[in-house]
Amino acid sequence: MSIESDTSTPSLKSRIRGCLLGGALGDALGYAVEFDSIDQVRSRYGRNGLTGLDLLTAPSHFSDDTQMTLYTVDGLVEALEWANSGVGADVNACLWLAYLRWFATQGETAPPSAPVPQTRWIDAQEVLHQRRHPGKACISGLATGEMGTSARPVNPDSKGCGTVMRSAPFGLIPHITPDAVYKLSADAASLTHGHPSARQSAGTFSLLIHRLVSGEGLREAAAGALAQAVGLDGVAPELPERLEAALRMAGKGVVTPEELVQALGEGWVAEEALAVGLYAVLATLPEAAPPEPARHFRDAVVLAVNHSGDSDSTGSIAGNILGAYYGEVCLPPEWLAALEGQDVIRGMADQLVKVTTGED
Structure with a gap:
């Protein structure tokens, strides 16, 4: 038995809640330092950088990463609601409509060529109506009024991390094949980003x-x-290269922020953000004792956000991973106490649970 398998098995509901809340916590911690160099972070918070939401003097906010993740959940929930009622629905069309509704919360107006989506519960949640530095490609892709596809994506040269940071929910749907998970996620990425590495x-x-x-x-x-990444047809070589580097460096343990950026990048593009978040999770996983989930979460997210780069995205990815693995037990209570919009995040998590399992 591996050390990491000693933790008790969480329920699907706990994993879904943990993934979405964990991503929001990582996002909020990283958003506070997203545009700061590591030298600026150290000058503000000390040698170890920003180590907790309790250190923030201003209210902690999550960014567009959490907003779009929740709208991804909503698009999937709508498609599953149709399926459960016996009506087939185009999943990617449901996701596009969800992203168009998010687009409207950012104060943007879609062109006349775009459909007008019907409002849903999520659209009335004011905490999601804040403009928190949305990704340029997400905005410009939706502004075309065209539903991109893997065969004909919008923004064909864009490989920003705006695809990765919103894609955890596809992995939370039970009872579907890995191929279906991958296709749903890659197709949805094509709605805003066209570069193969982004998808x-x-x-x-x-x-x-x-x-x-x-x-x-x-x-x-x-x-x-x-x-699986290595075996993809037409794989963009930078994706397996970054992932291989992340796993290799994780074997060294925790490195300096400067070493992290040199080896994996700053996280502004898709494969770098995924590599940094994954590295942070693996590098802080104890070798000689069973992990204490909340401590592992804190250590990993702190490592994921303290660098010169896209700290909210790398933090949210690390938080998504650990929440999906441990469930809610890994979420630090003092961090949760400082997190905005918990009721909205839990509400969307519970909608996904209900539509996939029937559990309230």
């Missing part, structure tokens, strides 16, 4: 979450996700 990184991240929810350990799931 493939999103799909690989969703498969990683799917493996964890299916019961695999962290190292096992990471190795499996890398193997």
